[in-house]
Amino acid sequence: MNQPRSQHCIDQESPFGVDELFFSTTDRRGVIRFGNEVFIRVSKFKEDELIGKAHSIIRHPDMPRGVFRLFWQLLENDGTVAAYVKNRAKDGSYYWVMAFATKISDGHLSVRLKPTSELLETVIGVYDRVRQIEIEAAEGGASKDEVSDIGLEAASREIQQLGFADYPSFMRYALSMEMASRRKVLAEGSPNPDAISHHARSGDGVIGDSSVASMLRCNQRCTRSLDQMLDSLAKIRTATTTIQAINQRMSQFSDKIGLVAINARVSADSAPREAIAVALAESESENREAIAAIHQSVEQLVDSLDALSFELSAAALQSETNTTFLRELHVHTDDADSEALGHVQLLTDQAGRCADDLIRRLQDADDWFAKLAKLTECLQRNAKTLRFVRMAGVKESASLDESHPFRGLFDVVNKHIQSTIDDCGELRSAARQARSSVAIMENCKTQLIDDMASMNDQSAAFFQSACFA
Template sequence: MGPEELFFSTTDVRGVIRQGNSVFVRVSGYPLDELLGTAHNVVRHPDMPAGAFRLMWDSLAAGTPVAVYVCNRTKAGDHYWVCAVVSPLHDGFVSVRVAPTPEAVDLVSEVYVEAVRVERDAAAAGLSRREVAERGAQAIVATLATYGFSSYEEFMHVALPLEISARGHRVSEAHQRSAATGDVASVLAGTGALADQLDAMVESLATYQALGDELADAAVHVLDMAHRLEVSVHTAQQASALVAEKSPVLSNVARVMAQPMTDAVTALAQLPEDFSRLRGDIGRVRFQIALTALYDEMAAAFAAEVHDGVAPASSLTAVPLLCDAAETSVAEMAAQVEKVNGDLQHVAALVSEAGTLLDDFRRFIGQWRHLVLRHARAALAEQVRPIDEELTTSWQWTEQLRALGRQASSAVVRFDRDAAHAHLEAVREPARRLAAG
């Protein structure tokens, strides 16, 4: 299976194959007439855990696309791996598969071995087929958690963009045909224009994803500093008690400054959850971009095959379906972009609020430090020194967090949905004419 090749198929809601392309035929070893009208599990490998398909069908039943790594079996009994992307479409499903990276296959193989073991134990215990599959799905999610993924959704939101990125520009360029004319040229021009738009989106999102990671890192340090400053407050209160009779004002200030410190810690403690939501929404946009790019590339591959004489013009009946699937993905992408922009503004506001609360605390502790210098410098020197060190370090991290917050405040992810729609129309209409004529 070449790196530039793409499997394609459509099925009805029961998984019975309606369409397939030349790559599916060649790699599976089944003639097209044997595939059509047959359940897609004709190529299922016995070593595949049922849990992987449970995860897939659960997503599709919810009306959402899914990416899943699958080991299939050829007619001759050999096996091959694919990264399969499946989307609900009209009265069935559309699927595009790519050759996965070796690193992904290594990881997923380990995950699936554990799932198969769990499923065999469940079957031996007399559980039903559905219960066995559910146990397998739970095992897959649990094993992925050991690799740092909080859910299967998070895993596929990371995995699919990496697979598309690994294919690179050389793959999409492999389907362009400079000598093409007429409607074939129009289809290829439309797919190329959409690919360029998606590439620009990927670049901007990489910047915002890096910003989100930096914000999360800075927030962890600032929250840690804040917790340590809370300890400093107690230290200041204890130190003030030592000289309470001589300088009661120190105790009063030390008592009052505890509240803004508590407020700051409370505000900072909210940030990790908000940063997690930002990264999650960015991941969803990246997934939708990868999904759209894959459908776009598949449309280009069909047009290239027709140009090369490898496939008849009638094969282009699949292209409008791909455009429909891409339109759904584009709509979801637009909604997710709005969420990311809202997340960025929300995060910026929270960072600003936390910084203001920390500034309030610093003013109080600054007053306390000034009073120490006036009334108890010698008596409290040992207690003051670690407080000063914590304040200096926390100020540096707080300033870094605020600078990142200002970046988030001015950040805007731009996506022109109308332009994407126009590119898809430029693909859909000439493909329909070619298929019909």
């Protein structure tokens, strides 16, 4: 049987703060090359006990093999992956992280934050079920590779049962949720409710003109720009949620108008009434097509926002991790050595790549809502056409006996038409709010590009000077 390796574990957390970020680098085989102070402290190993060891030295036996199989597949194929990971410290205690890993030229970079969203409890349940399946497979004689494959399939099924198409969809959602939750927790702990004032974003305490201090100030400007973009993105998501709710209401109104159109055709007992019923059906069909077009546009918008949110969260996390590391260096030295500056340059490069992906995605953001506004105008015109048809129906019904089935239909239609017109106004308002937030993100993007370029120049220059010193 392939039982998991026996490890000493205790049901006690190895603590670290929500405001703390840590990172490590490995070679392509997963052998640790470097870790910052927080990583070393939380893992409870000495630095020389970690460097040169496989990253699995901190693997907790509660982690499913299938999750790691999935993690490495995505990292190697796509170059980027995010996952919840339960790690084991040297003394057997545990600590949960949201790990965001990327490929670098000669290995991998992994940055970690403390999970604070409600999603963690869901993931713990998923991992427990997947791990139990793996244990049963191992007890049945499956090899380690077979257990990993079985676990991967089980994890994929669990992700789909949570409502996600695949793991990449889930990880985009999870990282965005964790970054948003972290910002909320840190803001609630701040004396200023309008600012996230923990040390990694604050400019306080950065004294002097050393290379580290200069880079720290520059990188903090990048982090602040990304923070402002995250704030704007949250407003865009709120507007999009409103748009989704309105679109759903419109679909319900359209269904009701369609039912009236059918009843009108059935009860039309003269040529004029038949013509009105046909006009109502045709206008309702155009109305339904316009609503369907808006629905499709909103679905595409949500997918695009998910991707944008992931890229923005990744860029913000990388940038803030760099700020954290620079602050560690600033506390201990006026000028860092070449190894430390090499890792600063690495973090800067990775943050820059994430920012580049973000900027490319952001170029289309205003077009998303501009398209939605045009579709809404089309729908409103259709709704006004429906109103004219309704007026013709009311006029034709006036001479009918009150018991005639044709007579009361157009009073019902009027309410739904007016609701559709009102909803069009709300849609346009939500789209305007979203486009206003997009404009703010565009302004932040311009500042971010300048600061990223400056940060790249500084880190490269200081790294070269340290190498030749």
